[in-house]
Structure formats: structure tokens, C-alpha cells
Amino acid sequence: MKLPLPLYTIVLFFLVLSLPQALLAQRLVSGQVLDARSELPLEGVTITASSGEQAVSNETGGFGLTVPETARRLSFSYLGYRTQSLAIPSEGRELRVLLQPTGASLQEVVVTGYQTNRPLLETAGALSVVGSEVLQRFDESSLVRAINTVPGVRMEERAPASYRISIRGSSLRSPYGIRNVKLYYNGIPLTEATGVTQLNLLNAANFSQVEILKGPTASIYGAGTGGTILLEPRRAEAGKSQLEVGATAGSYGLRRYAATASSGSEKSNLLVQYSRQQYDGYRDQSALDRHVLLISPEFYISDRQTVAASILYSNLYYELPGGLTRQQYDENPRQARGGVFGSVAQNASMNQEAINIGVKQAYQFSDSWQNTTAIYGSHRYQDHPFNTDYERNAYQEFGGRTSFVNKSHIGSIATTYTFGGEFQRGLEVARTYENQGGSPDSLRSDDEIVSKTGFAFAQAELELPADIIATVALSLNDTQYDITRLAQATSGGPYNYIRDFEAVLSPRVALLKRLTNEVSVHASVSSGFSPPTEEEILTSEGTLNQNLEAEKGVNYEAGIRGFALKSRLTFDVVGFYFRLSETIVSRQDISSVAVFRNVGSTSQKGIETMLGYMIIDDARLTLSQLRVWGSYTYNHFRFKEYQRDDMVLSGNKLTGVAPHTATAGIDVLTKPGLYLYTTANYVDEIPLNDENTVYSDAYLVLGARVGYKRQLAGRLGLDIFGGADNLTDEKYSLGNDLNAFGGRFFQPATDRSFYGGIRVSYNL
Structure with missing residues (x-):
């Protein structure tokens, strides 16, 4: 059915009005990704918006990503570096992102031990951290090899999945199982009331x-x-x-x-x-x-x-x-x-x-x-x-x-x-x-x-x-x-x-x-x-x-x-x-x-x-x-x-x-x-x-x-x-x-x- 000319005009008018709004619904976020230590550009970093859009940094570390107005954060991930999440800045401001290598200094490693939530460099005590980069050095079928990289700690496997952990000789009373070492998972006791x-x-x-x-x-x-x-x-x-x-x-x-x-x-x-x-x-x-x-x-x-x-x-x-x-x-x-x-x-x-x-x-x-x-x-x-x-x-x-x-x-x-x-x-x-x-x-x-x-x-x-x-x-x-x-x-x-x-x-x-x-x-x-x-x-x-x-x-x-x-x-x-x-x-x-x-x-x-x-x-x-x-x-x-x-x-x-x-x-x-x-x-x-x-x-x-x-x-x-x-x-x-x-x-x-x-x- 053919619409009368006045209705064509009205539809076209609303389309013209809505076009700027559609353009405003998206915006461009740009910036540069650098190594936090050397401040050299990183090529190949994956940038992911909270709304799902992705981009990869170029040889100068630069990137540009068009995201909808609903996007709030960007995630930056790269092999050998810690993943970082940042809020999307106001329009017109470029991001300068410094990624920390996984071998980051003790100044950067924050620990929860003793409930201080301080950098390891400010923590008084013999404390070691086994990060994800250490866990992934091995095949993830067992924790034994990763834990045994830590000085003063020895993990044993008497049979597949039969574990024993000794910290400074604490396995003396552990013919089998884990005793005299307390474990927590996500802040909740994993060690039972029985002590095992x-x-x-x-x-x-x-x-x-x-x-x-x-x-x-x-x-x-x-x-x-x-x-x-x-x-x-x-x-x-x-x-x-x-x-x-x-x-x-x-x-x-x-x-x-x-x-x-x-x-x-x-x-x-x-x-x-x-x-x-x-x-x-x-x-x-x-x-x-x-x-x-x-x-x-x-x-x-x-x-x-x-x-x-x-x-x-x-x-x-x-x-x-x-x-x-x-x-x-x-x-x-x-x-x-x-x-x-x-x-x-x-x-x-x-x-x-x-x-x-x-x-x-x-x-x-x-x-x-x-x-x-x-x-x-x-x-x-x-x-x-x-x-x-x-x-x-x-x-x-x-x-x-x-x-x-x-x-x-x-x-x-x-x-x-x-x-x-x-x-x-x-x-x-x-x-x-x-x-x-x-x-x-x-x-x-x-x-x-x-x-x-x-x-x-x-x-x-x-x-x-x-x-x-x-x-x-x-x-x-x-x-x-x-x-x-x-x-x-x-x-x-x-x-x-x-x-x-x-x-x-x-x-x-x-x-x-x-x-x-x-x-x-x-x-x-x-x-x-x-x-x-x-x-x-x-x-x-x-x-x-x-x-x-x-x-x-x-x-x-x-x-x-x-x-x-x-x-x-x-x-x-x-x-x-x-x-x-x-x-x-x-x-x-x-x-x-x-x-x-x-x-x-x-x-x-x-x-x-x-x-x-x-x-x-x-x-x-x-x-x-x-x-x-x-x-x-x-x-x-x-x-x-x-x-x-x-x-x-x-x-x-x-x-x-x-x-x-x-x-x-x-x-x-x-x-x-x-x-x-x-x-x-x-x-x-x-x-x-x-x-x-x-x-x-x-x-x-x-x-x-x-x-x-x-x-x-x-x-x-x-x-x-x-x-x-x-x-x-x-x-x-x-x-x-x-x-x-x-x-x-x-x-x-x-x-x-x-x-x-x-x-x-x-x-x-």
C-alpha cells in the first residue's frame, strides 16, 4: 500500500533526528600499552571491553576500540604480564596503560598473609607466594612440583593424590595425609576440625x-x-x-x-x-x-x-x-x-x-x-x-x-x-x-x-x-x-x-x-x-x-x-x-x-x-x-x-x-x-x-x-x-x-x- 507523501516526510524526519543519537550511542577509546618497567610499547596486547568488543595493540603499543555507551571497563591481557582492568575514561582522553610483568618486583606483589594486605616488601615474616605463572610451569595434574619451588617447603606424593606437606620439618608426625599445616581456601578453613x-x-x-x-x-x-x-x-x-x-x-x-x-x-x-x-x-x-x-x-x-x-x-x-x-x-x-x-x-x-x-x-x-x-x-x-x-x-x-x-x-x-x-x-x-x-x-x-x-x-x-x-x-x-x-x-x-x-x-x-x-x-x-x-x-x-x-x-x-x-x-x-x-x-x-x-x-x-x-x-x-x-x-x-x-x-x-x-x-x-x-x-x-x-x-x-x-x-x-x-x-x-x-x-x-x-x- 502506498503511503501518502506527508507520512513519507514524517518518517524521513524522524530517521534524520535519530541518526545522531545512533552515532552518539558509540564512542572510540584509544591509548597506548607499555611495559611498566621499561615503558617500551607492547605489541599484541588483547584489549577487551566489558561489553565484549576487542582489539589488539599495534607495534607502537597503540590501540583504538569502538565501544557502546554501556561499556564501563577495559581489560588488558598479554602473555608474560599480569592482566589489568581499567575504567573507560571520559571522552577525548587517551589511556596510558602500564602492564606489570609476571616477574614483578616484591614492591608490587600484594599478599593477604597476616591479614595486612600489604606488599610483600612490607610484610614481616617468612612468606612465599606461588603465583599463577609458577602453577602453569607444570602440567597442573599436581601441585607437588610448583610447591617444591619454595624454600623451606617440601610436598610429597606417596601415591597419585596421596599428598603430604612439610614446612620446616612438620611432616615428622605425618605418616600420611596433611597434618600440622593449616590450609584455607578463599579465606575459609580447608583443614577440618580433626586437624587433617x-x-x-x-x-x-x-x-x-x-x-x-x-x-x-x-x-x-x-x-x-x-x-x-x-x-x-x-x-x-x-x-x-x-x-x-x-x-x-x-x-x-x-x-x-x-x-x-x-x-x-x-x-x-x-x-x-x-x-x-x-x-x-x-x-x-x-x-x-x-x-x-x-x-x-x-x-x-x-x-x-x-x-x-x-x-x-x-x-x-x-x-x-x-x-x-x-x-x-x-x-x-x-x-x-x-x-x-x-x-x-x-x-x-x-x-x-x-x-x-x-x-x-x-x-x-x-x-x-x-x-x-x-x-x-x-x-x-x-x-x-x-x-x-x-x-x-x-x-x-x-x-x-x-x-x-x-x-x-x-x-x-x-x-x-x-x-x-x-x-x-x-x-x-x-x-x-x-x-x-x-x-x-x-x-x-x-x-x-x-x-x-x-x-x-x-x-x-x-x-x-x-x-x-x-x-x-x-x-x-x-x-x-x-x-x-x-x-x-x-x-x-x-x-x-x-x-x-x-x-x-x-x-x-x-x-x-x-x-x-x-x-x-x-x-x-x-x-x-x-x-x-x-x-x-x-x-x-x-x-x-x-x-x-x-x-x-x-x-x-x-x-x-x-x-x-x-x-x-x-x-x-x-x-x-x-x-x-x-x-x-x-x-x-x-x-x-x-x-x-x-x-x-x-x-x-x-x-x-x-x-x-x-x-x-x-x-x-x-x-x-x-x-x-x-x-x-x-x-x-x-x-x-x-x-x-x-x-x-x-x-x-x-x-x-x-x-x-x-x-x-x-x-x-x-x-x-x-x-x-x-x-x-x-x-x-x-x-x-x-x-x-x-x-x-x-x-x-x-x-x-x-x-x-x-x-x-x-x-x-x-x-x-x-x-x-x-x-x-x-x-x-x-x-x-x-x-x-x-x-x-x-x-x-x-x-x-x-x-x-x-x-x-x-x-x-
Whole structure:
């Protein structure tokens, strides 16, 4: 139908009026991206608007991006540099963006340890950071190799996913599992009220950063003499929505698949990740199958309020090959433990299914007051046939943590006060049976254990004249176990046992002095208190260990850290002396069950060093970055007072601790996207029994990863990689069984092995 001329005129008139409005709905944002250190232009940086538009910087570092009026932020990402998010400036103003290399100086690395949220250069204490760039040096199938780059820390893998972490010799009482080291995930306790951490339920890809606090940290993180590990979850990059899939395959049947969806905006951040890892095993009876689902949302309610949550579901199965004698280890390291209670015959394995849900809120009441509160709940089910018994356990726990921070002044002295508390309560229903070829038989024990632990803490931090920061902290810790022995209840005997460890005050005093803008020194004295875990009180074969006391210790340390030579050289050196009393040690009895006792005291002295040097750091060159780094640890650990029956062991070396360890690496990044990481790890011989009559061999292993990482066509990202572990083909034991009965000390590690994979991302 033909419209009359006046209507044509009206339509055309409105179209002309709306055209300027359509043009005004978009605008051009431009600027330049530079290296923060050299201020040289960076070519190939991906710029992503919060509304989805993308551009890539040119050879001068310049970029131009047309975005709608609704866009609020730009995200800048580049291989070898930290991703940065900036607000879009007012129209007509160009951006000048300085990207920090991943090897940024200590001045730039902000840590959450001791809840100070200060740069590492202003943090008093022996603290190491394992960033995402370190985690991605390896194949992400395990945290072991990344954690072992840190001086003073040793992570072991007795079997695939059977982890043990030692900070300054704290594995003395850990024949298996992680004890005497407290772990937090996103500020929520991952260590259970029982004192044990189920780290094997997660994988390395769940974390963006790991902070390790060495020695007693009871002032903020409660009971413990070993240390504290803070795990930061992966988050979506600000202003970017992305889909990512990856696959890795390697020697001995390694398969790993992962899919991640993430979206970051001004008001929220959401990451959903699923991964599955399978492994046929280097040794007999050493297969693995693990599923992990992580949902990690974060909401920015207002400028004052942030709410974050984490949902972790894990389904884990792995087999236990068992320890070997020296003769078996020399003859065939790939065999499993044999005999009547052999690992294959008894189907020795771990079956766990768990879910952990936590919610955390940070609220800024005013410029001087803020609060962070977290609550969580978890459930875990275990079904484990072991070599000599069969365990079926169900565990439930809830808990919470809150901390208040007040910033004020005492005269002209700026002060920060932190105080709060933490509480955990767990209930475990544990039944132990005879193991008949991998199936439960007659009932051995039937127990219900209620574990309760908590502490209150307070800390004051004062910024004194002459660039001195003083910290004074105190915590009051309490732990209780309530054990009901249902099997004994039917026989009319005593069936309830309560062990309440007396509340203990643990202080910490620290001083830090900024010598220059590039160097600081620090010193601290801290007290530690570590009650026995539930598994040390009630052993796996059902015996109550009623006389076990808590460990107590005092730690003295001093260190220097900083950077020099135009920020190319970074260094961190610390010396410490730790005196531990009521030391808990473990031994295996004839049935291979670990039993625990207090044996007097230990003297632990050591030096920990970390060095890094950036040889080349020029984004214009084909070889754009070349960095070398290394760490070294010296341990002089001795039993100070130790007598077992008629045998005096005072003066012996501390079991399970190598006197010398060292790690070194070379990182190579190129402008086209090729990269190479090499890592060498040396461990000295380790005493495997308290008598110091058996030692593991010293070893040097070399690993490497090479790959190509590039942003293609703006939205598509590609990372193709391949690598090798134990290139030196060393024969060594990673995760020795200490004081093992029958001489079964050795848990052989994998020989030379290879892997390769691909990761593809797409920016929506």
C-alpha cells in the first residue's frame, strides 16, 4: 500500500533526528600499552571491553576500540604480564596503560598473609607466594612440583593424590595425609576440625595463587607449629567473558580434561570449572580417577559490600601401592607391596566423595571499620580398603570465621587493629572392619567422634617513624574431642572418652624496617601450639591414645628481602631457630598401623633463600623475556631430648628432613608466543628412621615445558604445550614411609615421563 507523501516526510524526519543519537550511542577509546618497567610499547596486547568488543595493540603499543555507551571497563591481557582492568575514561582522553610483568618486583606483589594486605616488601615474616605463572610451569595434574619451588617447603606424593606437606620439618608426625599445616581456601578453613586436610579432593587448576606462611602463625590462623597455606580460587578476568577447554595426555595413561566458563563485570564475577583426571599408574595398584566441579561466584553489591561463594564437589578414587623394602625397591620399583596383606590382593585404595559450600561477605562500614565474615558446611564420605583393615567413614562439619579491621591513629602513628575468631565442629561416624580381599568382613570398631576447635585472635600493627612497622598479636586456642565407642557400649564397659586440650595463649611480635624503597629487613618471635589430630588420638586400628599431649614451640627468625639492579634482581633470605617441646613422632607397628607418642624436644635451625634475575626484559625483541631463578634451603634439625626405652636418640637428625634442598629454573618468553620453562630440583639424602640407620638416596631431577601461546583473531586464544618430568631418569622415592615396620620405607617416584596438551579459549 502506498503511503501518502506527508507520512513519507514524517518518517524521513524522524530517521534524520535519530541518526545522531545512533552515532552518539558509540564512542572510540584509544591509548597506548607499555611495559611498566621499561615503558617500551607492547605489541599484541588483547584489549577487551566489558561489553565484549576487542582489539589488539599495534607495534607502537597503540590501540583504538569502538565501544557502546554501556561499556564501563577495559581489560588488558598479554602473555608474560599480569592482566589489568581499567575504567573507560571520559571522552577525548587517551589511556596510558602500564602492564606489570609476571616477574614483578616484591614492591608490587600484594599478599593477604597476616591479614595486612600489604606488599610483600612490607610484610614481616617468612612468606612465599606461588603465583599463577609458577602453577602453569607444570602440567597442573599436581601441585607437588610448583610447591617444591619454595624454600623451606617440601610436598610429597606417596601415591597419585596421596599428598603430604612439610614446612620446616612438620611432616615428622605425618605418616600420611596433611597434618600440622593449616590450609584455607578463599579465606575459609580447608583443614577440618580433626586437624587433617583433604587437599587431594582438589587440583592445581582450582587455584590462582598460593601463599605459604612458614612457622607458627597462631596469632591469626589458630593452632599450629608447622605453618599456614592460603589458597586463592581462580576468578574470571575483569571485563571478560570466556569459554575455555583443555586436554592433556601423558605417560602411564595420564589423561586430564577441563572445561571452564567465566564472566567478569563491574557487578559480578562468576567462574564454573569442571575437570577430570585419570592415570593408570607407574606402579602396580596406583591408578587414579578424580572429578572436580568448582562454582565460584562473587558479587559486588556496592562500593562497600562484596559477597563471594564457593561450591566444591569432588569424587576421588585412587589406589595405594604401599611401601617397598630396599631390596624390592632396587629389584623392581614398579611393583606394589606384596605378601599376605599385599596392596593388589587387598585392593588397597581410597574412595572419597565430598562437597564443601562456603559464603563470605566483606563489608566496609566506614573509612576506618570493615568486617569479613565467612560460614561454611561440608560433607565427606569415605570407603577405604587398606592393607590390614577396611574403613567406612562419614564426616560432616560446619564452621565460620569473622574478623574486624579498624584503621586509626595514636597521635601521628597510623595503626591497624584486627580482631576476630574462628570455630569449627565436625562429626565423624567411623567403622573399621577386617579386610578380606578388598571387602569388609567382621566389625573391629564402631565410633562417633565430635571434634570442636576454635580460637580468638587480636593483632595491632603500628607504622612507626623511620619506616618501621611493628606488629603485636595474640590468640587463644582450644580443641576438644568427644569419642563415643559404640562397640564397647554393648559390653557394659566405659564407652565415652572426652579429651579437652587446655586453652593456650600464643603470641607473636614482629618488626619490619624499610631500609630503602627497594630493601626491607624483618624479625619476629612467635609461639606455636599444635594439639594432636583426631587420627593421632584414635588410630586406624581402633586404639585410643589417651596420653598424647599437644606440641608447643617458639620460633625466632630474621630476614631481608628486596630488589636491586633496576628491579632485575629479586632476593629473599631468612634465617630461623625453632625449639619444639612435646614433639610428636610416629612409628608403624607390626600391622602397619601408625602409632604416636611424645618424645621430648627438637632443635630446628635453618636458612631459606630465593633469588631471581631478569636477564632480558624487552617487549620489542623476538626473545622478549629471559629470567633465571633459584631457591636453596639449609636445615640443621636435631632431636634435642629423645629416649625410647633404653635407646638414647638425642642428637640424631630429624626424621624425614633433607639437610640441603635446591631448586633452579630458566624462563624464556618470545614475542611470537613461544615459551620454555625448565626446572631442576635437588634433594639431599633423608633419614628415614629415628635411629638414623636408613637413608633415602639424594637425587636431582630435571623437568621442562615448551609451548606456543597466542591470541588469534582477537577472540580466540590458543596454548599448545608439551613437557617432560624427570629428564635425568633418576630413581628416587617421593614420599617415604618414616619409621616403617619391616623396612618398607620406599615409595618410588615415576621415571622419565612425557606429556602434551592443548588449551583453547574463546572470548564472548
